[in-house]
Amino acid sequence: MRVFVTIQHPAHVHFFREAIAELEAAGHEVSVFMRDVAIAADLLESYGIDYEVLAPTSDSLPSLARSQLRYEIALLRRARREDPDVVTAIGEPAVAHLSTLLDCRSVVFTDTEHATLQNRITFPFADRVCTPEAYMDDLGDEQVTYPGFHELAYLHPDRFEPDPSVVADAGIDPDERLVVLRLVAWDALHDVGGGGFADARAVVDELERHGTRVVITAEADLPPDLADRRATVAPEDMHHLLAHADLFVGESATMAAESAVLGTPAVFASTLELGYLEALESEYGLVVNTTGEDRQAEALRQASSILADHDGIDWAGRRERLLADCVDTTDVILSQIADSPAKRPAAEVDAPRPVAEQR
Incomplete structure (x- = not known):
């Protein structure tokens, strides 16, 4: 053909x-x-x-x-x-x-x-x-x-296997707690009228309060006081970082879903609602959707809760159940x-x- x-x-x-x-x-x-x-x-x-x-x-x-x-x-x-x-x-x-x-x-x-x-x-x-x-x-x-x-x-898993060398090459200690934060530009046609976080600095401060390292991937330039946290991995290697992370927090629906299918819990902060993210939350408990007017505060509350209880939750088991249900x-x-x-x-x-x- x-x-x-x-x-x-x-x-x-x-x-x-x-x-x-x-x-x-x-x-x-x-x-x-x-x-x-x-x-x-x-x-x-x-x-x-x-x-x-x-x-x-x-x-x-x-x-x-x-x-x-x-x-x-x-x-x-x-x-x-x-x-x-x-x-x-x-x-x-x-x-x-x-x-x-x-x-x-x-x-x-x-x-x-x-x-x-x-x-x-x-x-x-x-x-x-x-x-x-x-x-x-x-x-x-x-x-x-x-x-x-x-x-x-x-x-x-038949098509992707996380490579720990990508994490090491990015200068990330494999033993430190890692949160990947995603900020979008909101300029795509289907994003018109949408919104996510109101204050990226406050988000980073709250996540780091839990003793985590925050790595940011962003479509636009970051303010000077956050520029040193920008991810240094190549775009094609980002999934290795997501697989290693303890938590994903962000405005990108795609990256929230990527994290979830890799077994990394995700907190999605956006005015947008999507069926697949609703399913990843309600059926598998791998995503938390925060879409209301107080979404930044709610996202940070949910992220704090996940970080506090992270080791007591069987994230791998939730992922295995997802994979068993999916093609x-x-x-x-x-x-x-x-x-x-x-x-x-x-x-x-x-x-x-x-x-x-x-x-």
């Missing part, structure tokens, strides 16, 4: 990289396209994945519209030249629109309910929309659900791509494989 994969965010590189490697090893032709996102490009290069940039990034709604149009035209031109069988992405409108114009199928993955504008212009045109079972919305006949999380596409998400990606070799009406789609269930 010829498969197009499009990347809009660094997390999408992680999500698709194992599937790309397996498709290519099986002799399929995979082309990767993206917008000009520096960290995503760095990740692709670090994993040895060839890619082509089709459009610049955008920093406003008007520029987003221009960038999207440019991206869709460029992707359409590549598709007319290369004739893909399947086009796939996480929540990307272009692949769904492409499949309505050409004889190829679109497989769209998503776990983000609040990306309402993006979802509205993507889902009606997609041949298949794949979501975790925890996804809160019913998307109709084209929706396929599976027992798992996006993060298990690359952090399932390797890369297997879902591969099965959905393999199940979509040619353009067919939705009513004629074969029954999905056991790892996923069509609604």
Whole structure:
């Protein structure tokens, strides 16, 4: 098969990289396209994945519209030249629109309910929309659900093993208590109107009061008095740090879920609510969601409680229960791509494989 994969965010590189490697090893032709996102490009290069940039990034709604149009035209031109069988992405409108114009199928993955504008212009045109079972919305006949999380596409134990040398190389004493703090920029389209912590300095002070070392990963510049706490590990090595940490605290839903599936408890502080984080809290006790107006105070209260009782809680056991309930998400990606070799009406789609269930 010829498969197009499009990347809009660094997390999408992680999500698709194992599937790309397996498709290519099986002799399929995979082309990767993206917008000009520096960290995503760095990740692709670090994993040895060839890619082509089709459009610049955008920093406003008007520029987003221009960038999207440019991206869709460029992707359409590549598709007319290369004739893909399947086009796939996480929540990307272009692949769904492409499949309505050409004889190829679109497989769209998503776990983000609040990306309402993006979802509205993507889902009606997609041949298949794949979501975790925890996804809160019913998307109709084209929706396929599976027992798992996006993060298990690359952090399932069959695909990832923590490397303690990464922690040592970062100058972190393996015996010291470690908290990873994540601060986001809140400039992504689906984050508009959202918010997390009000005072990063106060968050660090409270966490360090418990005798922990705080390492910060942030999308924007840190204030001078926190700059020395910025993580020094490469982006592709961050998961080794999360696996070693005693606790994750932050505004990133993806990193909260990554921590959870690695067995590291996470406290998520944000106005945003997501089905997969709710499931990681209610079903497995690996995430605490703090979304109200007093979320900073509540997040710090929950973090303090976890740090105080950390050694008395069987985090590894909670993770094992999660893994027993879930599938390797890369297997879902591969099965959905393999199940979509040619353009067919939705009513004629074969029954999905056991790892996923069509609604």
